[in-house]
Amino acid sequence: MADSKERAENQAIPAVSDETVEKRRLRDNMYDMITISVRAMDRIIxxxxxxxxxxxxxxxxxxxxxxxxxxxxxxxxxxxxDGKLATRVDRDSVIEYL
Amino acid sequence: MENTKSVNTKKIGDFLLNYSLYILLGLMILIVISINPKFLSISNFMKILTQASTRGILALGAAGMIVLAGTDLSAGRILGCCAALTASLVQSVTYASRMYPGITSDLPVFVPLLASIVIAVAFCMLNGFGVSKLHLHAFIVSLGTQLIAFGCTCIYIDSQKGGAQALSSFNQTFLNVVNGGFQFGSFTLPYLIVYFLISAMFMWVVWNKTPLGKNMFAIGGNTEAAAVSGVNITKNIMGIYIMAGVLYGIAAFLEAGRIQSVNTGTGLNYDLDAISGCVIGGVSFSGGVGTVPGIVIGVVILQTINFSLSFLSVNPYLQYIIKGLIIILAVSIDVRKYLSKK
Structure with missing residues (x-):
């Protein structure tokens, strides 16, 4: 009797797809605050x-x-x-020369 | 026919999205090699792995907190504090200015290692208590712990007779344990790399084969659902933080030996490197997502970029900008993955 009651209760629970479970898992996540679209995210990347x-x-x-x-x-x-050593080289002129 | 085509395009798109960061960073390394082929040598590769080892162990600890949808900003400073403690305990007895002149013979190596682990675990338990019991955000708690750890390091180093000087001149046994290596003919495999690999294997087992690891992913994915399913949130969060503390302690011990001179600046920005390595390795800031091999690859890639930019003598200021952009890119790709799943 008890078994059949439990079975009836279990049958009353609607089947939940994996996709729904995944979506529920993703709910209340910090990333949910991001309202940007996928396309905009692609552009940012x-x-x-x-x-x-x-x-x-x-x-x-x-x-x-x-x-x-x-x-x-x-x-x-x-x-x-032979004389004084060059201590500083003018960067721009060297680049221009090279 | 069209359906098959669209499925294939979707598969390619998913593959590119999942591995885009690895592909981009791989390309970057290829560019470096094409500019300077000398980069491609075994000795350079060993240097990169050796440098990545301590940060890698740190990252393995910090990753647990990121999987819990938190973060740890105190990892670097905790490492600095524990490295200072290790350094003071392993100073050579022949060194006149050592911190503890009362120690007249070298301490067994496990003593400084245990001391380092105990201190790191204490700091991490403080973080864990704030997060699990007081329900504070990990960012704030670890910011506070970071400052406390830094203050403790400064006081400890400043308490030397000679003032705030770097702790150096370590005993040979300690240096051999940290900086030695297995000799295979002319090739040497540094112990540091072996320690890193052992830590990674240990963490892989913890994350994938123990209830603590399973519960960590459950809590990170959805705390309320985990609590309803009978997971003890406080106990598991504390467990993850203690585990991180053990890894920080080991990393601090090894880092002291690797750099051979510990000062108040030791550990600065190491936490950011660890977090960057985790993010590059695919640990999601949204929580509940991450793998140990990913972290290892992420840390090694980050270190390779650091090393290659220095190898090419790229301006250090530009290096900071590049690294910052790579981190933002990694997080953006993570958000993109999340948005496409929604």
Missing amino acids: IVLIVLIAIILAIGIIESKQNDLIKDAGQLSKIATA
């Missing part, structure tokens, strides 16, 4: 990737230029070895 690429490129170009300036500094030291 692309902008970030482009920004990283630009800054990386700037960093690499700058380091290459610094290497060239260092090399030029060595050359100027050799060139003036």
Whole structure:
């Protein structure tokens, strides 16, 4: 008797799909406060990737230029070895020269 | 036919979304290699892994808190505090300016290790108590703990007879335990990497094969649902924080030996590196999502980027900007994944 009552109660509970369970799990999440659309998020991601690429490129170009300036500094030291050593190299003129 | 096509496109889209960060960072590393092929050497790879090891152990601890939908800003300063304690206990007895002149023979290595773990666990229990019992946000509690740990480190280092000088000159046994390695012919596998791998394997078991790990994901996914299902929230949160404390203590012990000179600045920004490694490795700030292999890969990728940018002599200020953007990108991709699931 008790078994049949329990069975009847269980049958009364509607079946819940996995998708619904997942959606319920995602409810009340901190990310729910984000009201932005997927497309807008995609654009933000692309902008970030482009920004990283630009800054990386700037960093690499700058380091290459610094290497060239260092090399030029060595050359100027050799060139003036008989007299005073060159202590400072004008960065822009070296870049322009190279 | 069209259905198959759209399913394939969706699959490719999902794959790109899930692995986009790895692909991008892989590309970045390829660019570095193409600019300077010398980057691709075993010695560089070993250096990267060695540098990543202590931060990796720290990240494995901090990841638990992120899975619980929290964070830990105090990890770095707790590491600094415990590293100072370790350093003071392992100073060579022949060093005249050592912190404890009363110690006349080298202490067994497990003593400083235990001391470091005990202090780290105490700080983490403070965090855990604030989060689980007082229901404070982990961000605020760990911010407070960070300042407390930093204050304690400064007082401890300043309490030396000679004033606030860096703690250095460690005994050889300790240095061998931390900086030694397994010799395979001409190749040396540093112990630090082995310790990192053992910690990762241990955490994998805890996360995937124990009730604590299962409950951690349940609490992180939905605390209320976990509580209704009979999970003891307070006990499990405290368990995760204690586990993190043990890992912080081990990381501090190893870091002291790795850098061989501990001062008040030790541990600064390590927490941010650990959190970045977790986020890059796929641990979601929304809680309930994360894997140990992901964290290991995330930490190694982050360290590779750090190392490669320094290797190319990129301006350090630009390095900060690049790292910051990568973290924002990682979180953005995480949010994007969440939005597409909703």
